[in-house]
Amino acid sequence: MTVGVAARLSRYLQVLAQSKKMGKDRISSQEIADYTNINATQIRRDLSNFGKFGKRGVGYNIDSLLGEIRRILRTQGQHNIALVGAGRLGQAIASSPIFAEHGINIAAVFDNDPERVGRAIGSQSVTDIRTLPQVVREKNIIVGVLAVPADSAQQVADELLGSGVKIIFNYSEALLDVPQDVTVHTSNPAVDLLHALYFHLT
């Protein structure tokens, strides 16, 4: 499977999960297309690579398609992730239902501020960052989410990597230097906004 197909499948998953919440039972490739800006033919083709999941003239059953995609992406189990930074952004991330909805469990929240350590955040309490290596190893965590200021991002990233983390979600503006086998996903709303604006201005 290419990176592109996996990325698109995970977006279909989000649309399906939300549509189910809205009480829908089935959905057409065109409806998924409207929400994702992915071409409907592309969607049908992505899905038909793995089987015949739809009914002609009807569409796709949401529950069964959710199951199929989760099976394909192997996201049926629970995954443990670590969140570093219990400031406003960290609190917002920890209290968002978005991870839990997709079977992702925030297994630990770290901060270096003694004022914050011990406070409740999401379903956890904040842990001293000095215990990070031990906790990350114990809980077998391979994903770290960075919600720290840019000037400490690299240092925290190094610590995560040293403890076995292989995927980093970077919510700071910092550029991170990491080994080849580590995936860094940098989330930058301003960057997305710039190219969205370009097409509006044109």
Added chain:
Amino acid sequence: MTVGVAARLSRYLQVLAQSKKMGKDRISSQEIADYTNINATQIRRDLSNFGKFGKRGVGYNIDSLLGEIRRILRTQGQHNIALVGAGRLGQAIASSPIFAEHGINIAAVFDNDPERVGRAIGSQSVTDIRTLPQVVREKNIIVGVLAVPADSAQQVADELLGSGVKIIFNYSEALLDVPQDVTVHTSNPAVDLLHALYFHLT
């Protein structure tokens, strides 16, 4: 220019802006490639579409390349955006330097909670959401950022669109129904995580 090229140029912009902050003067296509996961040949080709900005054997001058890309993307002026929602996520967004660094000005922050109205947030104070239509029109805002709970996202989106907004950044899990000429960008870290995990598990 295709959507792809514009999206990539805005990512180069981010790398250049950060590298400049780190005190660097010049950068090679390979270095940009390492930070963006975009192929170095692709980067050189994207840039050479618009001119010969580099020096062989040396690389690109960061200041001059920043200027060129900003000119190409027309992001030299200031853009006004509106933020709706002054909760934890809204506060995190408002206090992030990431928008200001790219010439994007958060011109108004709205909330419906009387407790929050009037409080300082970023460089603004929170405004009553009932004034949204008036403020958005007065300030000529065409970009709205949604940092509200999923169950009020559609309602707020409708209000923004009714006041002339054309680009929405949706930080809720909700799916938004909007007219064809409106761009919705939904930011969903869990979705990104799912496909990053897939490749790690494989």
Added chain:
DNA sequence: TAGATTGTTAATCGATTAACAATC
């Protein structure tokens, strides 16, 4: 039956990559 939507084909387009001469 009539309408809708899938699954699939075929054609086109843009992205990716390797390779390398040009040149700083």
Added chain:
DNA sequence: TAGATTGTTAATCGATTAACAATC
């Protein structure tokens, strides 16, 4: 001069799209 890196070509691959028969 020697090393490095751009700008560009050529080949390949995946994404996109239109179209439509199959079929629910």
